[in-house]
Amino acid sequence: MTDSLPILPDDLPFFTGISPDKRMVMLTCLGTRVRTVRKGEFLVLAQDEVRYIGIVLSGEIHMIHEDLWGDKAVLAVIRSGGLFGETFVCGTVLQSIVTFQAVKNTKFLVLPFHKVLHVCTNACPFHFQLIENMLRLMADKNAQLLEKLEVISQKTLRKKLLTYFSFQSEQAGSPTFTIPMTRTQLADYLCADRTAVARELSHMKADGLIEIDQQRVTLY
Numbered sequence: 001m002t003d004s005l006p007i008l009p010d011d012l013p014f015f016t017g018i019s020p021d022k023r024m025v026m027l028t029c030l031g032t033r034v035r036t037v038r039k040g041e042f043l044v045l046a047q048d049e050v051r052y053i054g055i056v057l058s059g060e061i062h063m064i065h066e067d068l069w070g071d072k073a074v075l076a077v078i079r080s081g082g083l084f085g086e087t088f089v090c091g092t093v094l095q096s097i098v099t100f101q102a103v104k105n106t107k108f109l110v111l112p113f114h115k116v117l118h119v120c121t122n123a124c125p126f127h128f129q130l131i132e133n134m135l136r137l138m139a140d141k142n143a144q145l146l147e148k149l150e151v152i153s154q155k156t157l158r159k160k161l162l163t164y165f166s167f168q169s170e171q172a173g174s175p176t177f178t179i180p181m182t183r184t185q186l187a188d189y190l191c192a193d194r195t196a197v198a199r200e201l202s203h204m205k206a207d208g209l210i211e212i213d214q215q216r217v218t219l220y
Contacts, residue, residue, distance in 0.1 A: 012081050013137060014055050017129045026126050033110045043084075043100040043108075050088040050096050052110045053134070056080050059106025062185070064099045074189040076144050077180060083137045089113040090138075103185070152191050157200045160190050165210065169219055176218040 015023055034057070037043060043061065044050055054061075056078055063076040063084065075098060078084050088096050090113070116134065147167055154160045164186075168177045179186065187194040204210045211218040 012055070012057070014081065014083075014130075014133050016133050016136075018126045018133075022126050026130065027109070030115045031112050034107060035110055036107045037102045037105070039102055039104050039106075041102050043102065044096050044098075046096055046099050048096050049094045050085045051094065051113060053086050053089060053113055053116060054084045054100075055109040055111065056082050056084070057107045057109060059102060059104040059108075060180075061106055061108075062101050062103050064101055064188070065097070066099065071191075072188050073191045074181075074185060075148060076141065077189075078141075079180075081137075083134070083141060084108075086134070086138055086141070148189070151189075157190070157192055157196060158204060160192070161197070161200060161204065162209070164190065165217055165219055168217070175220070176216070179215045179217060181215070 058080055061078040062074050064072055065075055066072045084100050088094055151160055151164045154163050168179055169175055184194050187197040201212055205212055
């Protein structure tokens with residue numbers, strides 16, 4: 001579903017350095033639209049052509065890879081302020097190799113890529129700042145993917161879990177934190193079987209490595 005442009009959050013990193021009074025002018029100049037999707041809906045399927053950059057305003061989107069046998073892996077979790085689709089629209093091959101799915105009711109901006117990349121004939125002063133912000137967000141996404149790579153490159157499931165929990169603890173600045181995934185989503189993120197993950201979490205708790213209650217975890 002496509003909506004009219006809403007009042008936008010002030011803290012979106014995409015708008016860093018662009019005054020509030022210029023933002024609506026910018027979005028109108030870019031031909032920006034807003035879309036709202038329900039939990040479970042797919043925004044982009046693998047093999048779809050991607051011709052826009054999405055910016056999440058609220059909700060949550062997962063970037064998923066599914067193999068021929070139906071096994072899924074969550075490659076990235078995209079929350080408010082995050083980008084998606086930029087990897088494909090910036091490349092020479094527009095076809096997505098992953099699927100983007102809303103795991104919560106989600107609202108996002110749709111920005112036509114060619115208008116974002118090229119300065120318009122009006123030479124709007126905010127355009128260069130926009131490109132700089134987008135590059136920083138792309139770098140943040142790459143860092144998230146590198147973090148994922150480090151997690152899944154561990155040789156045992158326990159080490160994968162401890163590495164993931166370590167990153168979450170660092171981000172929270174505390175040994176106690178809440179993981180932003182259900183057990184099923186965590187298993188998909190770790191490229192592991194859900195039952196095996198649940199069993200290993202129980203063993204880690206019994207060994208005194210963690211305390212876990214639903215999605216709340218404490219590292220010891």
